[in-house]
Amino acid sequence: MKKLICLISVCLLVASCEKYETEPVSQDQTFKRPLSDSEMLLKTNLDQAAQILADVIQDESVMNELDVLSREGREFYNIPFSELMDESKSLSASFRNLRDGFLNACSSSESKGNSPDLAGFLAKNDCYIYCPYPTSFYPKGNKSYTVVAHPIDNDVENTGYRYDGKRILKVKVNEEYTDKYMVLMVMPKDEDRDDLWKAYSDSQSDAKADPIYVVKIGKVWCADYCGGLFEGELELKIARGYPEYNLTTGAVTGKMSTVIPIDYPRSYAKAAIKGWTVHSNGGWYPEFTNWDTNWRPEKVQQCILVYEYDKVKESTISTNLGYKKDNLSPTITTTFKMTYSGDFLGLAEWDRAWFMRTNSNPEPGDEVKDGLTVRKTCSKFKLTTPLSIYN
Numbered sequence: 001m002k003k004l005i006c007l008i009s010v011c012l013l014v015a016s017c018e019k020y021e022t023e024p025v026s027q028d029q030t031f032k033r034p035l036s037d038s039e040m041l042l043k044t045n046l047d048q049a050a051q052i053l054a055d056v057i058q059d060e061s062v063m064n065e066l067d068v069l070s071r072e073g074r075e076f077y078n079i080p081f082s083e084l085m086d087e088s089k090s091l092s093a094s095f096r097n098l099r100d101g102f103l104n105a106c107s108s109s110e111s112k113g114n115s116p117d118l119a120g121f122l123a124k125n126d127c128y129i130y131c132p133y134p135t136s137f138y139p140k141g142n143k144s145y146t147v148v149a150h151p152i153d154n155d156v157e158n159t160g161y162r163y164d165g166k167r168i169l170k171v172k173v174n175e176e177y178t179d180k181y182m183v184l185m186v187m188p189k190d191e192d193r194d195d196l197w198k199a200y201s202d203s204q205s206d207a208k209a210d211p212i213y214v215v216k217i218g219k220v221w222c223a224d225y226c227g228g229l230f231e232g233e234l235e236l237k238i239a240r241g242y243p244e245y246n247l248t249t250g251a252v253t254g255k256m257s258t259v260i261p262i263d264y265p266r267s268y269a270k271a272a273i274k275g276w277t278v279h280s281n282g283g284w285y286p287e288f289t290n291w292d293t294n295w296r297p298e299k300v301q302q303c304i305l306v307y308e309y310d311k312v313k314e315s316t317i318s319t320n321l322g323y324k325k326d327n328l329s330p331t332i333t334t335t336f337k338m339t340y341s342g343d344f345l346g347l348a349e350w351d352r353a354w355f356m357r358t359n360s361n362p363e364p365g366d367e368v369k370d371g372l373t374v375r376k377t378c379s380k381f382k383l384t385t386p387l388s389i390y391n
Contacts, residue, residue: 032153039152042188045121046149047159050186052109052118053129054147054161054168056101057184063143065095069129070182072136072279077233077265078187079129081122126189130232132266136279138182148173149186156228175229178270187232191311211391213295213356218384219284219369222264223272226308226343234264235309236345238383240291241336242302243323252323254336260289261309284369291385295352300324300331303338303349306377310342317347346377359387 035043056062068074083089084099092099106118115121135142148160160173162181173183217238226234240257264285270276272283292302301322316339324331338347358366358373367374372384 030154030156032151035153042125043149043152045115045118046127046152046186046188048109048115048118049122049127050147050149051161051168052102052105053184053186054145054163056098056105057145057147058163059097059101061097062101065098066131066145066184067135068094069131070133070135072134074131074134077131077267081119081127081129082124084129085119085123122186128187130185130187132183132185132229132232133178133270134267134279135182137267137270138180142182144182145184146171146173146177146181147184147186150188150230152188154228155230158230173229175225178229183229185230185232187230190232211389213292214290214388214390215292215295216386216388217260217262217287217289217291218372218386219281219286219288220262220264221272221283221285221382222269222308222345222380223283224308224343224345224380225266225269225273226345227310231266233266234262234269235342236262236264237307237309237340237342238262238291239305239338239340240302241305241319241321241338242292242299243321243332243334245298245323245325245332252321252332252334254319254321254334256336256338257292260287260291262287262289288386295355297352298324298326300352301333301349302352303336303347304375304377305338305340305347306345306381307340307342308345312341313343314339314341315344316340317344319347320349322351345381348375348377350375355385356387359385 057066069077069079079091079095079098083091084095085103086092087099103119106115109118110116121127144163146160146162148158151158157172157174157177159170160177160183161168162171163169171177177183220236220238222234222236225231238260242255242257243252244255245252262285265280268280268283268285271280276282291304295302299322301320303319303321305317305319316337318335318337320333321336322331322333360372362368362373367382369384372386374382375385376382
């Protein structure tokens with residue numbers, strides 16, 4: 001989940017704009033949390049930026065520049081204001097018409113008594129323009145965007161701005177709205193991720209052995225937004241619970257490996273939820289990161305935990321792990337509690353013998369992707385687990 005951070009205080013007065021049509025925007029029971037003064041300032045500035053952007057993108061040259069942000073197979077989904085406003089950056093050159101149009105509109109707005117140096121505020125506070133879904137999700141020829149700012153007080157909906165002829169309509173924008181209309185979003189800074197998770201080294205996993213079994217997280221599929229539209233991209237986390245044997249005491253304890261972070265595109269989540277097979281690879285996102293650098297035979301049972309990160313939620317779940325020192329020794333099982341922060345997407349206990357036998361040899365009823373058995377942690381999350389064996 002994206003934490004909303006505002007570090008700079010800038011005075012802002014908002015003047016009414018005559019070209020906007022005031023139409024009723026239906027209200028619902030969406031929870032809106034109270035905001036601090038700095039958050040109110042951020043909310044107001046983001047909304048003013050959305051109104052300006054809605055006007056600027058009516059220029060065909062600007063729309064042509066935005067094509068790279070919204071095409072199928074796009075390489076990036078957002079435009080940081082800090083780079084857009086810095087002419088030394090290559091991104092700024094790629095969106096020159098957008099930059100110039102936005103700066104000119106900001107200057108005009110300032111002359112009417114609105115926010116001083118709005119562009120500077122957005123850049124200094126790491127705000128950005130975000131396109132959640134590509135144009136291929138919509139009927140051909142549809143190039144009209146609704147522009148909406150993050151509401152700050154909730155992650156579900158906000159009032160957006162859409163051109164209808166020569167007037168701009170105020171409309172309620174939420175996930176359902178994006179099923180019909182293309183959307184550009186003005187977003188606040190994402191939370192810092194330096195301390196989001198702790199890495200626990202599976203030292204025994206890297207011990208030399210012959211052969212070495214390397215298991216990767218291949219492709220992942222998630223049919224859950226894990227929050228409202230303004231959550232943006234999904235911050236998936238995948239962790240491994242494994243058994244560790246104490247040579248001195250003979251005890252087996254549970255450990256949690258390094259957490260694998262995956263920035264799962266929201267467009268892939270929509271494709272998975274809608275059951276689309278053409279768009280966004282049907283929701284299958286390529287990751288290909290090591291899950292276990294050596295799944296040794298002694299680790300007879302491990303577990304995989306999947307969640308979508310949310311800093312305000314913390315939960316604990318128990319799992320069973322198994323260790324077998326050698327063929328003549330009994331299997332020792334232990335219960336291990338794993339703590340995570342976010343929306344739970346499932347935990348699965350994997351028996352090593354079963355995993356190795358079925359990974360590329362599916363059992364009856366198993367789903368197959370790229371020649372590999374599809375693993376599941378819940379009905380909404382699936383993945384493939386490529387295995388490499390090194391002698």
